[in-house]
Amino acid sequence: MNDAPLPSQHGSPLRLVVPGWYGTAQVKRLRDITVLDAPFTGFQQSVAYLEATDRLDSGEELPPGDREDLLDRVRDFERAAQQRVEELRTRLSRAEEFAATLAQRLTSSPRL
Template identity: 55%
Template sequence: MNSEHMQIGEVAARTELSLRTIRHYEEAGLVVPSARSQGGFRLYGEADVARLMVVRRMKPLGFTLDEMRALLDATERLDSGEELPSGERGELLERIRGFERAAQQRVADLRTQLARAEEFAGTLAERLTRIPTS
């Protein structure tokens, strides 16, 4: 194994994802190990870790595996250094902007949910202080 590659355990520690989750994302085609060791072990590079981090950040916002794949594919195409026709480049950029807008909306929705949950917890705590203890 060369120093550019990591085994799945190190990737799991760096990404705070379980081995099972990383394997699931591989099966779903979201991240494919860059290499295999002579013994057949999965080997991941920095680009693979970066992809997993994108997935890890999208998951709590409720994005589907297909949406994750679409964003990863769009960013990968733009980052490839390949000359893209302006129409395709614009389409990819708009797709990423759409994901950014969706993420912002989902974050706002989560903030609303959190505020309601905190209000509920506070109401319960207040109610408990009014109940006489024996």
């Protein structure tokens, strides 16, 4: 930090800077980092999605470029949400197959 070693209270041994995000009180210590191939659709991202759609639907005059940025955010979120829906459908299908197999085995096996 300022050409000096990074002290512990400022994130040593590693400090992660993510453009567009701030971490004043949210993250003090990381346990792990997960790399994703699609935007994350957590609570805060959902709130940001709703704020973006509210601004787009409000009819307010937006500064140049803001409308396109908001639309990009909404599209990214919708793509990520659709991908998550497909993943959950696959998991549900597998769970239903497992439950059916288990039920069949339980009803066809002799009782002890």
